[in-house]
Amino acid sequence: MSSERFEYAEDELEGVLERLGSALTQLETSQGEARKRNQQICEKSLEDGSKLLEEMDSEARSAPLQYRAQMIATVRALESRLQLLRSSHRSILSGSKSARTSATGGSGKQQQQAGDGVREKVISGIRTLERTGDSLFRSQQVAIETEQVGTGIIEDLGTQRESLERTRNRLVHTETELDETRSVLRKMTWNVLTSKITLIAIIFIEIGILVAVVYWKYFRKTS
Template sequence: MSSEKFEFAQDELETQLENLSSGIRSLGTSQGEAKKRNIQVCEKCLEDGEKLMDEMDLEARSAPLQFRAEMIASVRSFRSRFALLKSSYRSVSRSTYGSGETSEQGRVVGDGLREKVINGVRTLERTSESIKRSQQVAIETEQIGEGIIDDLGTQRESLERTRTRLVETDIELGRSKKILRKMYLNVISNKIILTCIILIEIGILIGLIYWKFFSKK
């Protein structure tokens, strides 16, 4: 994780959830002042838990992109666990209110509540494990996606370099064509000049022959 504040809030929230779970277990069997203390503990855990999750959510949404998805997934996992514990607490706290029960009725209700709390905690643990597995799959999927994006980026850079080399090669070919064209024109010009020189020399030679052999007559 990228935020120390996020990690601190995460540790604190984990502690609050453990305290809340313990308080819910005790609430089903406690009586009188002990029950009131358990209710106070649970309410305090719920209040603090809400604040901590809000802090974690703010930190996650402002985190760097490479950490954001994992942090948001962690917040969602905690929210799910928190919601299940909160629902369990509300159910147990409603069931425990009432008066005028006989001791036998109280024992039966207590046993039922204890079993209900245990079942609820077990369900919460299974749900938490499922959420953790889903979170891990999401993280692995994100990592695979990031790897693919990195590979695509590398391939794009390679294609860009290849394209640049092709452009440079095309420019060089253009220059070569210009040089060859100039050389061709120079060869043609030299041939024309050479031909003219040869014709002039032939003309001079003919003139000299005519002057030597025919002009004296």
């Protein structure tokens, strides 16, 4: 993970959930001062769990992108576990109130039935918690695998981008060299053309001189 605070809060929350589950089990069967003590433990654990979840959620949302999905999935899994334990706590308290009402009416059988109903709800909640935890774990694994695939794609795209940039740089360099080559060719062409014009001019001059010499040597003396 990218945050030590997140990992520390996760460890703390795991301990709180274990303590809360144990207190709920004892709360169902305890009486008197022991029941009050377990009730205080449950309330304190629920409060601490909510604070730790808020801290973890804040850390997860500000984490780097490559860690964010996994961290948020962890937060959601722990949040579901806490909510199920909270529901079990409410069910136990509700069952206790029903049991006290039945006791006022003097019906021991109804007390037993109320206690059995609460126990069944707690067991059902624990089973639901386990199934939800397994489902969230699988979802978390899928999210991690998807994130890894996405990271690999991003790395491949980064490599391809670097390759394209190198190719583009080579093309720019090649184009520059071609421009220089075209400039040199234009100069060479101009030099060749100038040389041809100069050569033709020299030839015409020599022909003119030759005609003048012949005329002066032969036709001038004759006249």
